Amino acid sequence: MAECHRLTFESCRSRHTLTWSHRALATSSGGNVRAVAAGRIEKLWRQFFSDPSQWWDCRPEKVNSNYPDFKHKHTQDALWLVHRKNPTWVRAQLAAMAPGTVQLDMFSWNRRLARYVKAGQHEKTIELYQEMQQKGMSPDNFTFVPVLNACASLRALEAGRKVHEEIIQSGCEADVFVGNSLVDMYSKCGSIEDACKVFNNMPSRDVVTWNAMILGHVKCGQGQKALELFHQMQQKGVQPTPATLIGVLNACASMFALQEGRCTHEQIIESGWESDVFVGSSLVDMYAKCGSMEDAERVFNKMLSRNVVTWTTMILGYVKCGQGSKALELFQQMQQEGVQSDPVMFVGVLNACASIVALEEGRHAHEQIIQSGYESVAVVGNSLIDMYAKCGSIEDAKRVFNKLPSRDVVSWNVMIFGHVKYGQRAKSTGIISTNARGRCTASSIDFSGSAECMCKCSCT
DNA sequence: ATAGGGTTAG
Numbered sequence: 001m002a003e004c005h006r007l008t009f010e011s012c013r014s015r016h017t018l019t020w021s022h023r024a025l026a027t028s029s030g031g032n033v034r035a036v037a038a039g040r041i042e043k044l045w046r047q048f049f050s051d052p053s054q055w056w057d058c059r060p061e062k063v064n065s066n067y068p069d070f071k072h073k074h075t076q077d078a079l080w081l082v083h084r085k086n087p088t089w090v091r092a093q094l095a096a097m098a099p100g101t102v103q104l105d106m107f108s109w110n111r112r113l114a115r116y117v118k119a120g121q122h123e124k125t126i127e128l129y130q131e132m133q134q135k136g137m138s139p140d141n142f143t144f145v146p147v148l149n150a151c152a153s154l155r156a157l158e159a160g161r162k163v164h165e166e167i168i169q170s171g172c173e174a175d176v177f178v179g180n181s182l183v184d185m186y187s188k189c190g191s192i193e194d195a196c197k198v199f200n201n202m203p204s205r206d207v208v209t210w211n212a213m214i215l216g217h218v219k220c221g222q223g224q225k226a227l228e229l230f231h232q233m234q235q236k237g238v239q240p241t242p243a244t245l246i247g248v249l250n251a252c253a254s255m256f257a258l259q260e261g262r263c264t265h266e267q268i269i270e271s272g273w274e275s276d277v278f279v280g281s282s283l284v285d286m287y288a289k290c291g292s293m294e295d296a297e298r299v300f301n302k303m304l305s306r307n308v309v310t311w312t313t314m315i316l317g318y319v320k321c322g323q324g325s326k327a328l329e330l331f332q333q334m335q336q337e338g339v340q341s342d343p344v345m346f347v348g349v350l351n352a353c354a355s356i357v358a359l360e361e362g363r364h365a366h367e368q369i370i371q372s373g374y375e376s377v378a379v380v381g382n383s384l385i386d387m388y389a390k391c392g393s394i395e396d397a398k399r400v401f402n403k404l405p406s407r408d409v410v411s412w413n414v415m416i417f418g419h420v421k422y423g424q425r426a427k428s429t430g431i432i433s434t435n436a437r438g439r440c441t442a443s444s445i446d447f448s449g450s451a452e453c454m455c456k457c458s459c460t
Numbered sequence: 461a462t463a464g465g466g467t468t469a470g
Contacts, residue, residue: 110464117465145465180466211467243468250469281469312470344470 106140113146117153125150126159139166141175148181157189164198173201180208187216207238214247223251227260240267242276249282253289261286265299277303281310288317308334308342315348324356341368343377350383354390362387363396375403382410389418 109132116125129147132139139147144167151160164182172178179202186195195216202209210233217226230248233240240248245268252261265283273279280303287296296317303310311334318327331349335341346369353362366384374380381404388397397418404411 107464114464142465149466175465177466184467206466208467213467215467241467246468276469278469283469285470307469309470314470316470342470348470 106137106142109137110140110142110146113143117146117149120153122150122153126154126156139170141172141178144170144172144175144178145181148178148185152181152185152188155189157186157191160185160189161194174203176202176204176206176209179205180212183209183212183216187212187219190220192216192220192222207233207241207244210238211241211243211247214244214251218247218250218254221254223255223257226251240271240273242273242279245271245273245279246282249279249286253286256290258287258290258292261290262295275304277305277307277310280306281313284310284317285313288313288320291321293317293321293323306339308339308345311339312342312345312348315345315352319348319351319355322355324352324358327352328356328358328361341372343374343380346372346374346380347383350380350387354383354387357391359388359391359393362391376405378404378406378408378411382408382414385411385418386414389414389421394418 109128113125113128113132116122116128125146129139129143129150132143144163147163148160151157151163163185167173167178167182179198182198183195186192186198195213199205199209199213210229214226214229214233217223217229226247230240230244230251233244245264248264249261252258252264264286268274268279268283280299283299284296284303287293287299296314300306300310300314311330315327315330318324318330327348331345331352334345346365349365350362353359353365365387369375369380369384375384381400384400385397388394388400397415401407401411401415
């Protein structure tokens with residue numbers, strides 16, 4: 001604030017907010033914007049600041065975003081600026097606006113909610129929403145979107161249903177954004193039935209509505225329904241976006257529908273989204289999952305821009321069809337091209353090493369993982385154990401296992417599988433009794449069963 | 461033109 005105090009009127013005028021506030025003020029006082037001289041504007045500002053009742057735009061209609069008020073730092077700056085001769089007065093006015101004294105308006109609440117969601121702080125979003133309700137604010141359509149988003153990320157179905165009720169109460173159901181967020185929330189929380197219900201009742205839909213529905217159906221294993229929705233959408237003349245095409249390609253992949261996938265590929269070329277990295281990577285993935293590595297290669301080689309996901313898709317595709325050495329070649333090529341690696345990519349590489357029993361390459365990848373700092377990532381740790389176990393180096397597997405910061409069911413299963421497969425029964429007995437958490441003791445396990453059976457046993 | 465919101469690949 002002390003710095004603002006030192007600003008001159010001219011230096012501050014160049015700021016957009018202030019300029020537009022001037023303009024709004026000038027307009028609201030009945031003057032021609034262009035005709036109002038700088039001196040006149042400054043006079044208006046002075047009048048404005050001398051009357052604190054004007055500080056908050058309390059008009060019932062939508063808040064005029066051009067109208068200056070003290071929610072904005074720029075406007076606060078202006079306060080210092082205009083009353084720079086009387087800092088005591090300014091300080092008193094600002095103190096009067098301290099939290100708790102002045103009620104935040106809807107815009108500020110909604111902006112805070114949106115920021116929390118963007119930062120991935122979903123619990124905080126919900127807390128803020130509750131706080132807002134306690135303070136007697138009635139949420140609007142801009143409030144519900146981030147709140148539903150948080151519920152979706154937390155997979156909080158019950159909380160989401162409660163928000164849905166509040167949406168109905170507030171009369172925001174008809175808003176397309178709110179409807180889209182509801183569809184997304186329900187499908188992410190695993191209730192595709194509710195998502196369909198919302199969808200069917202929506203008075204207006206847009207491409208995002210369709211996308212949310214298509215992706216929701218794919219994620220819950222209803223690929224056929226997703227394709228039907230895509231056809232319906234096209235019949236209504238809605239143009240697909242990358243999210244649509246990704247959903248449709250995922251649907252094809254989930255059903256191993258190569259023919260349908262090829263048709264979608266043609267449509268993608270027609271639509272011009274072919275050069276989109278997300279769409280391209282999904283195409284590669286679709287072909288790989290449908291068992292046509294030739295097509296995947298063709299798409300991959302033609303892609304104008306690729307990223308780590310694209311490369312990982314190819315690597316995992318090769319592993320899956322039993323071409324582990326090709327996967328490792330691709331990994332080398334990727335490094336030569338200077339593509340930044342990430343944890344999932346290393347999972348692919350470790351899978352490749354495991355599939356062709358390439359211990360040396362596996363060790364080398366391990367070194368790189370340590371260098372990149374990914375060794376503490378759960379999936380990477382588990383893949384390392386798996387790779388070492390499958391390559392026959394139980395000692396290395398054990399070393400990684402003991403160093404894991406947290407062990408999940410997969411860590412234990414991979415470890416047990418490794419021990420059993422390589423004939424060290426006694427050690428796997430020990431592991432299971434440690435893992436059991438009182439549910440499953442070593443004596444209750446039939447070690448004459450297959451390794452797979454024991455893996456299941458450790459899960460229960 | 462002038463504050464804020466939704467879907468998206470391994």
